[in-house]
Amino acid sequence: MAETYFLLAATFIPLLLAPIAYGIGRKLGVNIATWFTFGALAVSTGLLAVPAIAIYNGSQQVYSESYIWGQFGNFGLRLDGLSLPFALIIYILCTVLALYSKPYMVHKVSEDLPEHKAGHGSGATGQRDESGSHDNHNGSSSQLTVLETDQRVKNQMALYFSLYLAFSMGMLGTVLSTNLIEFYVFFELMLVPSFFLVAFYGYGARRRIALMFFFWTHVGAVVLLLGLLAMGFFAGGFDFDTIKANAANIPAQWLPLIVFALVLGLGVKLAAFLLHIWLPYAHAEAPTPVSALLSPAMIGIGAYGILRLWLELLTGSYEQYSIYISMWGLSTMVYGGAMALMQDDIKKVLAYSSISQMGYILFGLGSESILGITGGTLMYVTHGLGKAILFMMAGSIILQTGTRSMAKLGGLAGKMPYTAVLAMIGALTIIGIPPTSGFMGEWILFSGVLQTAVADMDPLRTTMFALGILATVLSSAYILWMFKRIFFGKIPEELAHVKDSNRYITATMGVLAAMTLIIGVYPDLFLAPINDYIGGMFEGHEGVLPVPVHAEGAENRMAVEPVITTGVLAEAAH
């Protein structure tokens, strides 16, 4: 095969163009910078799509690029059935949200300027006074200040876009990497720009929160690093392939520690129950487009790490601990859902909802069946789309009403019809209602969980399944209640003249909404590669249940032959 550089280009184009985006932003203005960022990411997504299409067609199982990387082994980038859904969703979200950022961030940045603050006295909360409207923040200033203000907005936006590009690169690199050290480097690289994005552009006590976000996820990453180093030393190399081949060399007494370190380190990123300290703050106070990236795209990378580093590389130890992962997932699901019901801030509801959704993924990953793990992976895709739409809705509401407290909202469905309709699609995705992709993720996941429970005749797993599927009702409850408080009921007087957001916002939401509907009706787009890859991952592992198949061609009508034909499935069921 001729040497190609699709992945290398896709990963590093955003990083290389980040300084250029900064320059363009300063000199040529926000509009051009937005479209430049969008273009850079769109091209990168296109580059990513080339090998992705080859994999989807089945002409290639794995597409990888590899470069010598000194002592660490190889610096590789690899797209396969597992990294494909993650990589595509990350870049699609980044691309779409780049456009969404424009109106939102301009508004946010101008609002944060000192003149604006002085003029309106809306403190550090960043919430606009009800009386003010968008663009009169410089009404009393002189012409000179207008120009200065304008330039400052440009500068801020330029910085925003360059950080944004670097952030995208970090996330993509993590899921494409083929080497433990490389994984760790990218894992930390995505943290740095996101720290600055929260610290510079967030709400509330943003510096403090950014620090907290950085601290906890960094602690997680260090624990992860310990696990990775131990893995590398015992296996004699950091390349995934080396480790996979030499996994047997890891001493049995170290294996639990390594697994523990991996799961704990990635669990912080996932914000699993008890390790979720940072998430509600970071998600709620980050600028909304960044929340929409942090929440669905970034924290799910924790799930990717568990899949890749533990389930794939150390397959042997999976069955031993899977039940605990399921339990952890279940408690995360229920806990996140319950806490989401207690919130008044839209973004906090969504933040806790993300915790809950990560619980679903963990629940699936611990299921010991191909269906469950496939479903868990598909949940990343669907949560990515659904939660991004909901965060974009939150942004649209903040932009138009200046508040995100649901106590002050209500009845907006008539005033903001596009936002309401598109957000409903996102809400259905999170609840898991067909024809959105949420249902596809959920049914596959839960049927996998039940499969193991029934095949093992395990009362614990059966109970967990029952609680888990009831937790979907909890998810519906907090989402619908949020919807009711924002969009239905009486409209408060001060919101009587609210208008819907502009096209940058509604059109980008629309793109994602269309995607979730398409995947919901035709899931093969993502499901086929995932399912093939995960099926291959556990080939030969009897403990992990395969996808049930219907015995095709059994033409005997039931009336003809009432003999017990114990098929493959009856066997599997024992």
Next chain:
Amino acid sequence: MATGFEGIAINAWLVWILPFAGAAIIAAVARSGHRIRDYTAVGFALASAVSAATLLPLALEGTEVHSQVNWISSFGLKAGVLADPLAIVMTNLVAWISFLIMVYSTGYMHGDRDLTRYWFFMLFFIGSMQLIVMSDNLLMVFFGWEGVGLASYALIGFWYYDRKKDYVGREGHVAGGIPMWTSPTHAGMKAFLMTRAGDTMMLAGMFLIFMHAGTFGFKELLEDPSWAFAMSQQNLLVPAAVLLFGGAIGKSAQFPLNEWLLEAMTGPTAVSALIHAATMVKAGVFLVARIGPLFFALGTIGAFSTEQFFEVVAWVGAITAFLLATQALVNPEIKKVLAYSTGSQIGYMMMAFGIAGLSLNFVEGYTAGFFHMMSHMMFKASLFMGAGAILHTVGSRFMTDMGGLKKPMRKTYIFMLLASLSLAGAPLFTSGFWSKDAIFAAVLDSGYAYSWPLFIVAVVVAVMTAFYTFRMVGMAFFGNKSKHIEEMEQKGHHVHEAGRSMLVPYAILAVASIAIGVVGFVFEAQIESLFAAYLAESFGIGEEEGGVHIAILPEGDRTFFGLHPIAAAASVGAFAVGGALGYLFYIARKANPQIISRSIMTRAIWKFLYNRWYLNTALYWGGVILPLAVYRFVWRYFESTIIDGMNPALQYSMTYMSRIVKGGQTGITQTYLFVFAVGIMIIMMLLLL
């Protein structure tokens, strides 16, 4: 048997695709004018109905169309439509009644500013229901299943601005600490969440079947029953069937998930008609009609028992029928009386499907259940639309605000009376009589050990049905004008007859339900032979030659119009007793219903029924208030204290540590030297040791 994606199969696909297509374009069409939009919506409903009608000859021939396309190739799942006689009859009922309701809507909803949204969800609703009916596998059924759930959520809460006049329940009515009057959006959410609880059960049942069979397809499940053997060995077959029925319990508002239906009256009345007559609640009944024969046939073939499943179905139906009929006796809101009655009548249908599986004559019970569903669809749609016409002109949902409407709304009165007679089961000329009688007969014929208790419940419910039906008619149309109407007339509003677009649909359905009643005997025999052929052909139930013969008993002696003597006597008796009481109190007004307030006992019973057996109260305390209290506790004392506390704890511990360390930084050289010397000494001692 035709397969593939050509010829008549396309029509079977179009039945459900057309309404969805209509919904998809309605927003775009709305730009070119309101009139065009309304016609488009009704037009798509009509087109769907026409393509359903083109399938009818197939049903009469007893053939079927099964067309599949690849869908989720990863798991080898296919999407498909299965137009067998059951589906074809059902799809026609749904399509044509929905079409009439759409026509009615043009009048009823005229001038509403959100009509585009209304048409979107109505078409979406119809499409989803048709999807349930036509699907050949459970997974696609579930798509439709959630589709109707979503549409009902959106339509129940259609007037999302929650004006007081759109609430249901009497304002200020509180039972056990729970308000019993509900806003539209609250009601929509309640409907969604309660049916969702049922859906989780249905999903669990589907998964159980899928993991053993590797398919969701009805045909595939029947062709190769090895999965059922595997499941019955693990004692999972009946639980799976019951779990599937759990979905039907939620959607069809059966006990214990019945509470949502009563609040679902907040939507426009046309929506109520659609939910009660053609779509939502009938979805559960249809599901039972779909899976009932499957499990019956499997049980008989494999000689394992599926009886418990049918027992559950029958008793859940019986309990619901009784429960909701008692509540209907005392409710003052016309739409709510009809809603209770729907739940109760669906209980009858479930009872019939349950009894079918418990008896040896599967066909009789099955036909009875389906026949009752048909007649219920017609008269209930008609009644709701009539009630909507009254609401439209009177402007109140309370029957105490009506009264004396016989004269000003003569036509509505006549048609509602006809439909009411059908609901009450007036002997010999109403479809309701024949279908209810068929259920009674099926119960008596079944040979099920507890058929008599079941029969007694059924008869008691019939008495109550007749009573509350007459009560409703009496309160709305007879007696003197209520204060409310007098006030209205003083203000210059006059009670007037409904417009033609509203009147005609319910007239058609009321007349149809009587027309079927007049030829009831013949009609019932027709359906029975249709279903007998279908069940024999598809499931081998009652098949005479070849294959395994699942025997059915011949019916008992039926000399007079094929009526079962005891059943017919009970049915006529129930109508006479209930009807006479209702007539006495509410039409002739010879006796005053206020007498119940004289004794403590009757008042207590009235209150118990009026508060809906306190089921709603229990539901809210156990399902909403208690969990929320627990969550709030956790939020306050765990999440906000311990988890959130980690950050300041970390911060302060760091500060504290730094303070300790800072203590050593005295800047005094002597101290440093002293510590340095001590250190050196310790190290030297360690080395020497």
